[in-house]
Ligand SMILES: Cc1cc2nc3c(=O)[nH]c(=O)nc-3n(C[C@H](O)[C@H](O)[C@H](O)COP(=O)(O)OP(=O)(O)OC[C@H]3O[C@@H](n4cnc5c(N)ncnc54)[C@H](O)[C@@H]3O)c2cc1C
Ligand code: FES
């Protein structure tokens with residue numbers, strides 16, 4: 001299949017930039033540092049963890065600037081888009097107030113992390129968020145500083161926020177973003193019909209945000225020479241919100257999902273705010289999170305406990321399946337080669353039920369879970385009438401713990417939870433790895449059940465893992 005008038009334009013710091021002689025596998029970070037000689041943006045980890053490579057991404061239509069990790073974005077994903085690097089923020093002659101504040105507040109020592117922190121600070125100024133301690137801490141949660149210490153950095157952002165000078169972006173409209181880089185073609189179909197036609201290629205990969213797939217190097221091999229980007233497919237961004245459920249398009253970003261659930265399922269807010277960093281949440285999608293089928297993905301346990309359904313699309317048209325029936329084994333699922341997740345259907349918690357979800361990880365922010373537990377239950381007169389439990393990090397797939405739910409139903413809260421604690425190792429078989437031993441995971445689960453008991457006894461909806469300092 002030939003490309004129709006391939007476009008190879010990226011707007012870099014407001015300048016139309018033609019992309020040529022670029023290898024298929026390079027990241028946006030490689031492009032800006034090596035090809036465009038914009039070396040202000042740094043490379044630290046090359047895995048999305050340190051934020052040194054942060055840039056701002058925009059689509060030319062509005063002034064929203066999303067911070068992303070340029071080390072995790074492929075060049076083929078940003079053709080037809082705008083990027084802002086630290087060079088586009090200000091310079092020695094005309095610094096942005098945040099750059100002046102970093103200098104005056106001694107917020108930089110070796111300076112390696114500084115461009116990334118400034119980009120994160122600016123993204124806050126360009127957003128419609130209030131600026132306070134919480135939003136500043138969240139904005140920089142994906143940025144690591146090894147030598148200065150965070151107090152002067154936070155102070156510098158606060159000082160600059162008094163002026164809150166947003167960056168101006170240029171307006172543009174690019175349509176055709178398909179591009180051939182080396183021997184790989186990146187296609188950006190605009191709708192599902194176009195996508196389906198592209199699956200006539202013999203070898204292809206679907207790519208959504210790339211925060212999982214782009215960790216793989218090289219992303220494609222000799223045979224897989226087509227990448228079908230899902231990000232421009234209009235149907236995958238459609239959401240439907242009713243009184244009973246949410247239907248969320250699979251290409252909605254984690255950050256977009258967070259905005260949607262704030263009012264509808266507030267219990268999810270903490271888990272989503274702790275999902276990676278703003279850079280990861282802006283780029284990663286809910287469809288990508290479910291498709292990776294990782295046993296420690298954050299969304300699966302909460303969606304399983306709420307009995308969510310996923311809507312699939314492929315050559316056989318639209319089909320639906322309960323998420324409980326989606327996972328087959330370690331990072332394996334039922335998707336056929338040409339099939340994608342179209343949307344996720346989440347029943348909203350019923351008024352008579354309580355919903356708790358907890359994620360335990362080595363760090364509060366920017367860390368994948370060691371274990372997670374989601375519980376949706378109804379009690380009456382101290383009896384557990386109905387309960388749905390799902391956990392992550394306890395088996396090779398995210399697990400709906402059906403047998404555990406059965407033995408907990410119909411008992412008093414105390415007896416039910418004691419039964420769960422005493423018998424938990426019959427229902428989960430966690431592995432030991434770098435994040436935690438099997439024993440640690442079992443003991444942590446027991447701790448979470450104790451927390452559940454405390455919440456139910458105190459009739460509290462408290463969820464935060466930080467709340468029980470006296471435990
Ligand atoms: C630094 C860092 C921190 C992270 N923190 C967390 C965290 O806290 N919690 C967590 O759960 N995860 C975390 N992740 C993992 C990752 O960000 C998420 O899983 C994310 O949601 C993946 O979405 P994506 O759109 O980027 O997927 P991609 O990388 O684009 O795709 C992943 C896989 O899914 C397939 N795919 C994508 N979309 C679809 C679709 N609609 N239908 C069918 N197949 C599809 C792709 O072909 C690919 O095989 C982190 C990753 C990094 C690098
Ligand atoms: S280089 Fe560390 S996040 Fe990109």
Ligand code: FES
Pocket residue numbers: 107108109110111112113114144145146147148
């Ligand atoms: S100033 Fe050196 S790492 Fe932050």
